[in-house]
Amino acid sequence: MRNLPFTLPKCDQPAAGRIEIYSPDPAGDAFGSLDASVYACDAHVPDVVAAAWAVELTAYRIEMLPGLERTCGEFYVYLTGNFGGDQ
Numbered sequence: 346m347r348n349l350p351f352t353l354p355k356c357d358q359p360a361a362g363r364i365e366i367y368s369p370d371p372a373g374d375a376f377g378s379l380d381a382s383v384y385a386c387d388a389h390v391p392d393v394v395a396a397a398w399a400v401e402l403t404a405y406r407i408e409m410l411p412g413l414e415r416t417c418g419e420f421y422v423y424l425t426g427n428f429g430g431d432q
C-alpha cells in the first residue's frame with residue numbers, strides 16, 4: 346500500500362483545491378520531486394499544507410481541474426516519486 350508520510354484529514358466535503366506534494370532533491374531544491382497530489386476542502390487545505398511542511402515536504406496548492414470532483418482527503422501517489430517506488 347502506497348501511503349503518505351503524514352496524516353490526512355478525515356472529511357467528506359468536496360475538495361476545493363489540489364495540493365501537490367514535493368520532496369527536496371539532494372541539491373536542496375524544495376521542488377525536487379513531485380511525489381503526490383492531495384485533494385482538500387477549503388477548511389483543510391491549511392492542515393494538509395502544515396502536515397506536509399512538518400515532515401519537510403513542500404506543499405503547493407493549485408486549482409482543481411474543471412469538472413473534476415474529488416473528496417477532501419483523497420490523494421494520489423505518483424509511481425515516479427519518492428513514495429511510489431518501494432513496494
Ligand SMILES: [Zn+2]
Binds near residue numbers: 385388389418
Ligand atoms: Zn475537509
